[in-house]
Amino acid sequence: MKSGNIYVPDGIDIQDAFTRTTHLAIGAHPDDLEVMAYHGIAQCHRSEPNWFGGLVVCDGAGSPQDGKVEGVDMIAARKEEQQHAAKLGEYSFALQMAMPSSSVKGGWNSALVVRLAEILDSTHPQTLYLHSPFDRHATHLAVFAHAIRALKTLPEEARPERILGCEVWRDLDWLDDEDKVRLDVSGHPALARKILDVFGSQIQGGKNYTEAALGRRRAHATFSDSHAVDQVSSLSYAVDLRPLVNGMTVAEFVEEKAGRFKKAASEAVSVWK
Numbered sequence: 297m298k299s300g301n302i303y304v305p306d307g308i309d310i311q312d313a314f315t316r317t318t319h320l321a322i323g324a325h326p327d328d329l330e331v332m333a334y335h336g337i338a339q340c341h342r343s344e345p346n347w348f349g350g351l352v353v354c355d356g357a358g359s360p361q362d363g364k365v366e367g368v369d370m371i372a373a374r375k376e377e378q379q380h381a382a383k384l385g386e387y388s389f390a391l392q393m394a395m396p397s398s399s400v401k402g403g404w405n406s407a408l409v410v411r412l413a414e415i416l417d418s419t420h421p422q423t424l425y426l427h428s429p430f431d432r433h434a435t436h437l438a439v440f441a442h443a444i445r446a447l448k449t450l451p452e453e454a455r456p457e458r459i460l461g462c463e464v465w466r467d468l469d470w471l472d473d474e475d476k477v478r479l480d481v482s483g484h485p486a487l488a489r490k491i492l493d494v495f496g497s498q499i500q501g502g503k504n505y506t507e508a509a510l511g512r513r514r515a516h517a518t519f520s521d522s523h524a525v526d527q528v529s530s531l532s533y534a535v536d537l538r539p540l541v542n543g544m545t546v547a548e549f550v551e552e553k554a555g556r557f558k559k560a561a562s563e564a565v566s567v568w569k
Contacts, residue, residue: 303379303390311418313389317349320421320456322412324400324439325356326374326392327495330381331509332462333425335532337385337491338483347388349419352378353408353439355394373497381491391415401438404445412446421456428461428468428535429546430553436464447541455541460534468533469516472556477534478520481513485530488513 304313319340321333329350330337340348356374375392382390399405416424424447427433427440440461447455460477461468468476481488492506516531540549 301375301392301394303382303392305383305387305390310389313347314349314415314418315420316345316347317388317419317421318346319348319423319425320351320416320419321348321425322351322353322439322443324352324354324397324427324433324435326352326378327356327381327492327498327505328352328427328436328464329378329390329425330385330491330495331505332427332464332532334481334488334491334509334513335479335534336423336425337387338481338488340388341386341484341487348385349388349421350378350382350390351412351415352390352392353395353442354397354400354435355392358397368497370497374495377495377497380494384491384494385487397435397438400442401434405442408442409446409449412443413449416446416456417450417454420454423458423460424456425460425462425534426537427464428466429537429540429550430461430468430535431465433465441546444537444540444546459537459541461537462534463512463532467512467516468535469519470557471533471535471553472560475535475553475556477536479532479534480528480530481532482517482528482530488530 302310304310319336321329321336323329323332329352336348340346355371357371371394378390378392400408426443427436429437429440431437489506489510492509495505498505513530513532516533517526517528520531540546
């Protein structure tokens with residue numbers, strides 16, 4: 297397994313960059329961090345002592361290549377784009393492990409679990425952003441599962457206070473209200489657009505993630521409550537993943553949340569039978 301490339305925008309020692317990190321995101325591909333963990337990026341942007349660190353596990357080689365990006369070296373392009381986003385967002389660090397997706401989603405990769413545990417132990421973030429177990433992208437789910445397994449190897453006191461599963465390839469607005477973690481992502485709106493726009497290999501390749509991500513956040517802000525005016529201009533949903541490091545299996549977790557939704561939806565229409 298590749299150890300990865302670490303980019304520190306302000307050039308400080310790598311270990312210091314790890315130590316100062318308060319918010320950490322572990323994503324599958326370049327640009328996933330900017331979609332799923334913008335809450336952490338905005339919370340930390342020019343807000344010392346808060347610092348956002350990002351870890352990208354896979355190289356992104358399998359992304360769509362259409363139009364202007366046909367024939368482009370996608371691994372190199374996406375690596376450069378991720379570093380550009382880290383610079384714009386003033387991240388503490390961006391670590392790209394550059395692993396092929398096949399080495400992650402084909403089954404347990406013990407070396408990846410060990411490496412993730414080492415990084416978590418080195419950074420000790422207060423908040424950790426992961427993919428959601430409800431995501432429908434197989435590589436996202438694999439990275440999520442490896443991160444959860446890595447967390448379980450750490451002692452309780454070394455685990456983050458907040459562990460959040462975030463939206464990318466499936467929204468979380470369907471969750472029961474008591475299961476939703478509402479994340480205000482209204483801060484630094486210009487930055488929110490800029491750090492998504494740098495991923496030109498995706499946008500020009502036929503996937504306009506900038507408008508999709510920003511539109512989803514705006515929609516959540518409006519549709520979050522039918523009986524109140526909008527409280528924020530941009531909103532993301534997450535789910536609390538701490539039960540998964542405290543003994544609950546992923547299957548039990550998914551069944552509980554989905555079961556609660558099913559029960560609530562059934563009860564809401566039962567009067568019209």
